[in-house]
Amino acid sequence: MADAERTPLFAEGGASTLALVGYITLAVVLMVADSRGGYLDQVRAGVLDLFAPVYRVAEWPSKAGEAVAWHWTDRNELQARQEALHRELLQARSELAQLRDSDREAARVRALVDFIVRERQPGQVARLINVDLDTYAHRILLDKGSADGVGPGTVVFDGRGIAGQVVEAGRHTCAVMLISHPEHAVPVEIERSGVRAIAYGTGQYDQLALLELPLTADVREGDRVQTSGLGGRFPSGYPLGEVTALEREPGAAFARATVAPYARLIQAREVLLLPPVVFEGPSTQPDLASPPGS
């Protein structure tokens, strides 16, 4: 009687095969619920808040190490670094000035041909919480959360390319699914030819895959791949990566391209958070009469 009433969770005694089978079944059910159904998404956001203090404490040793390294960095080296950054800034500024002009023009054209109007919102900078989650989780943690207006779908850009998107947001912490995660997909286009595709994560940090490309698609090695803005989450025109390999097997129905992401997925320190694209509409009739700004 006492045995029957004892909770199996913390049962004493030797290894019970029946208990093992029970736990394995439970674990498999949980894994399937988590991966297929997304039933545990709510739980995950709560868990993030629960563990946030642990992450903050766990990053102290590496923070201290960094502080020491910073303290002992050579003055000349710092000067060189600063000069390099300054040059980069100047270059970026001049490019930006050119872009502004063409952007205005593009906005006018877009208003004529497209009925979706992109609303520009400023991004915010977030710092990476320097803890190592399981390498296979393809996740990073950032120090911004729902209190800072960050929610699931917020796009993460690391200055070189799209890095991923926020999947769970706690109060002051958020978890980002990297573009390399096998369940991640980004609608993209080839910059040169405008061919549209979807870039899937492969589970490897250094490659994404464009599957389902038509065999005749105009894609070459070295082509730059950027977000297409389709699907309504990733803003269009952000760089994603570069085509490194193409497979066109004779019997296959589709070609497959491998893309090396520009974003440094695990070494980033600070990233830019871009709110998900907000569409005006979809309106049934494109408003061709009035250009924007009128």
Place this chain on the structure above:
Amino acid sequence: MALRRTESQLYWLSWLVAVLLTLWPGPPWFLKFKPFWFGLVAVYWALESPRRMSLGKAFVFGLLADGLQGVLIGEMALRLTILVYVCQRFRFRLRFFAISQQAAAIFGLFLNDRVVSLWVRLGGGYGWPDASFWASPLIAALLWPWLFLLMDRLQHYERRTG
């Protein structure tokens, strides 16, 4: 002592250290060779006494680790439960092994863990992992003697003073 302590401080301390070591990023080249600290600590306590590391505890700690590391919920729970089960099954034999033999057994245990992990990852669509994936059993076997001696020392020390 009026209040019966169910677990020693060392027990919780070892888990805390495992959490910190697991989250510590360290140098980039080290990332792929990071020891499976939760597994090592679970195996140590499972060999110490089945009460301290029951299947249920392994499962619950595994779920917490899943949340902490952001992997598929249930993955770590599955891996720890299987590790602890095998340890309990062969506990009496393992405990009387010489340390070198224990290390060999640890190699086998963690190799099995990698197979379980591979199974989960292939199921999750992660594809075949690279060669460093299989380094874990070797690292665990090399670490085991030192970990075992250290923990044994600490336990003796704790019993004497506590």
